[in-house]
Amino acid sequence: xxNPAIEIPEKPPSAIMLQLGGVYAIWLREVKRAIRDxxxxxxxxxxxxxxxxIMGIGLNPYFRGEIYGEVRFVVPYTYLxxxxxxxxxxxxxxxxxxxxxxxIWDREFGFLREILVSPLPRATILLGKILGGxxxxxxHGSLVLALARFADITLTPLDILHGLALMxxxxxxxxxxxxxxxxxxxxxxxxxxxxxxxxxxxYFTSSSIFPLDPSLTSAQTKLVYxxxxxxLVEINxxxxxxxxxxxAFIHFYQFDPKLGxxxxxxxxxxFFLIALRDFQKA
Amino acid sequence: MTTAPVPAVKIExxxxxxGRTLALDNVSFEVPPGELFALLGPNGAGKTTLxxxxxxxxxxxxxxxxxxxxxxxxxxxxxxxxxxxxxQEPSLDDRLTLYENLNFHGLVYGVPAALRRKRIDEMxxxxxxxxxxxxxxxxxxxxxxRRLEIARALIHxxxxxxxxxxxxxxxxxxxxxxxxxxxxxRNERALTxxxxxxxxxxxxxxxxxxxxxNGRILAQDSPARLKSAHGQELVRLVARxxxxxxxxxxxYADRVVRNDKELVLKxxxxxxxxxxxxxxxxxxxxLAVEEPSLESVFLSLTGRELRDQAAGARELTYEFGKxxxxxxx
Numbered sequence: 044x045x046n047p048a049i050e051i052p053e054k055p056p057s058a059i060m061l062q063l064g065g066v067y068a069i070w071l072r073e074v075k076r077a078i079r080d081x082x083x084x085x086x087x088x089x090x091x092x093x094x095x096x097i098m099g100i101g102l103n104p105y106f107r108g109e110i111y112g113e114v115r116f117v118v119p120y121t122y123l124x125x126x127x128x129x130x131x132x133x134x135x136x137x138x139x140x141x142x143x144x145x146x147i148w149d150r151e152f153g154f155l156r157e158i159l160v161s162p163l164p165r166a167t168i169l170l171g172k173i174l175g176g177x178x179x180x181x182x183h184g185s186l187v188l189a190l191a192r193f194a195d196i197t198l199t200p201l202d203i204l205h206g207l208a209l210m211x212x213x214x215x216x217x218x219x220x221x222x223x224x225x226x227x228x229x230x231x232x233x234x235x236x237x238x239x240x241x242x243x244x245x246y247f248t249s250s251s252i253f254p255l256d257p258s259l260t261s262a263q264t265k266l267v268y269x270x271x272x273x274x275l276v277e278i279n280x281x282x283x284x285x286x287x288x289x290x291a292f293i294h295f296y297q298f299d300p301k302l303g304x305x306x307x308x309x310x311x312x313x314f315f316l317i318a319l320r321d322f323q324k325a
Numbered sequence: 326m327t328t329a330p331v332p333a334v335k336i337e338x339x340x341x342x343x344g345r346t347l348a349l350d351n352v353s354f355e356v357p358p359g360e361l362f363a364l365l366g367p368n369g370a371g372k373t374t375l376x377x378x379x380x381x382x383x384x385x386x387x388x389x390x391x392x393x394x395x396x397x398x399x400x401x402x403x404x405x406x407x408x409x410x411x412x413q414e415p416s417l418d419d420r421l422t423l424y425e426n427l428n429f430h431g432l433v434y435g436v437p438a439a440l441r442r443k444r445i446d447e448m449x450x451x452x453x454x455x456x457x458x459x460x461x462x463x464x465x466x467x468x469x470x471r472r473l474e475i476a477r478a479l480i481h482x483x484x485x486x487x488x489x490x491x492x493x494x495x496x497x498x499x500x501x502x503x504x505x506x507x508x509x510x511r512n513e514r515a516l517t518x519x520x521x522x523x524x525x526x527x528x529x530x531x532x533x534x535x536x537x538x539n540g541r542i543l544a545q546d547s548p549a550r551l552k553s554a555h556g557q558e559l560v561r562l563v564a565r566x567x568x569x570x571x572x573x574x575x576x577y578a579d580r581v582v583r584n585d586k587e588l589v590l591k592x593x594x595x596x597x598x599x600x601x602x603x604x605x606x607x608x609x610x611x612l613a614v615e616e617p618s619l620e621s622v623f624l625s626l627t628g629r630e631l632r633d634q635a636a637g638a639r640e641l642t643y644e645f646g647k648x649x650x651x652x653x654x
Binding site: 060061064065067068069071072075076079152153154155156157158159160161162163164 | 380381382402403405406408410412414415416417418419420421425428429430432433434435477
């Protein structure tokens with residue numbers, strides 16, 4: 044500036060610190076909003092209670108590898124143990140996708156503009172937002188772990204670390220998916236309907252509440268289950284996410300153990316990139 | 326002085342089209358540092374579009390915009406660092422406290438922690454909101470929210486402040502206070518302020534006024550000079566019956582500025598008014614003589630009155646929706 048009346052600006056912080064500060068600010072805001080949102084927290088607590096304590100315990104006695112008295116295959120776990128990792132997935136899924144509602148909220152109530160005119164690149168803004176949603180979802184997923192003893196699951200610290208890493212990737216991918224949806228749906232109501240239309244079908248076809256038995260050949264599987272159902276389960280990426288979580292918590296895999304983490308990473312990357320592309324265009 | 330200071334804001338040949346409507350038609354102007362510059366015009370004149378281009382929410386179809394000599398169209402991130410903005414609609418997070426909103430802003434703009442705390446305290450004190458520091462923003466009145474937004478726009482020590490219709494929706498008292506803060510800020514620090522408004526009384530205190538309508542600049546100068554150049558003493562009258570109005574309009578055809586609910590005539594001084602009275606005095610219900618004002622400047626430049634177009638709540642909501650779609654397309 045050539046105008047002497049204007050004071051000399053302070054030294055601007057380094058570029059990397061600025062980006063980190065920006066991510067932190069946006070992350071902090073997401074987390075604070077989530078903490079203040081009682082409804083979301085109640086949902087996060089009641090959902091696993093329903094699924095584990097009511098549904099899980101209720102169906103537990105019926106979970107046997109027999110059909111019409113004839114033993115076809117054996118899953119060496121109780122139903123409670125089997126469904127436990129899937130309930131974690133469900134809780135993460137709801138919270139992640141719901142956290143994207145704040146994207147719609149920001150657009151509707153003008154806060155988006157405050158963010159858009161800030162000196163942060165769009166990628167930083169998006170990363171902060173998704174990390175915020177991921178953190179909240181990861182927290183809700185961890186709430187389910189408190190029910191482990193009801194499901195007869197003993198967790199070693201290593202299991203928990205392994206599980207948390209997978210849960211983080213899952214939450215990141217699903218939060219990105221939520222943002223992708225929120226970018227396409229403009230209203231709160233529409234988002235609610237759409238989110239439910241995405242969440243439940245994905246959940247039910249992810250082999251979360253019934254197994255595709257690993258000891259059967261694909262021909263046999265198709266004999267036990269209709270072909271279309273097997274196909275739906277196999278093309279659903281969440282099938283592999285649940286499988287990875289099962290591996291971490293009850294050491295049971297239906298598929299190749301390497302497949303789960305790969306699918307999780309790919310999912311996180313793909314949805315993040317789509318969300319970023321949408322956001323850059325905005 | 327050998328070199329002129331770098332203009333705080335410079336716009337050159339900016340045009341912007343929405344579909345078939347030309348929102349901005351080859352607009353150019355320059356604002357030197359420290360000036361209080363007003364963009365005056367009715368709704369839909371292109372003021373907000375212009376401001377959105379300056380703060381890089383929108384890209385113009387042609388032309389360029391410089392802020393402190395930085396081309397904000399090529400280099401938006403650098404441009405945004407120097408400006409503070411108060412948008413037409415609130416853009417606070419109303420589920421955070423006042424402090425958290427300001428702290429968020431400071432973090433995003435990379436203000437170091439110690440300085441951030443100091444500035445937040447300073448700014449809250451300045452806009453007299455220090456007592457509300459830990460309250461959620463949703464509990465504030467709209468006037469308080471506006472003040473908080475000014476405070477926020479200055480946390481990163483921006484030297485250029487954009488205010489987009491900052492007083493729309495505020496009551497008269499809050500409006501007056503809002504302007505007191507702006508003037509106080511300008512006394513305390515070197516601050517360039519660019520404000521858009523359609524309230525004529527608000528631009529009287531500005532250094533320079535740019536009158537804009539249908540995306541074109543009609544005139545720009547200090548309020549005093551605008552008044553002497555384009556201002557006009559006016560006579561506003563309502564006749565007793567339609568026939569009389571028609572007769573008066575016919576008698577002074579070359580002086581008629583407007584003729585609908587009331588008849589507005591250009592006056593050439595007291596003699597004109599006296600002559601008018603002598604001839605039609607008995608057939609006039611109401612008559613007022615108006616000193617040259619910015620209102621009359623606008624009227625004589627556009628043939629319309631600003632207040633004809635004052636925003637109702639409906640238009641505002643509609644505009645908001647329209648703009649909400651703008652940057653999310």
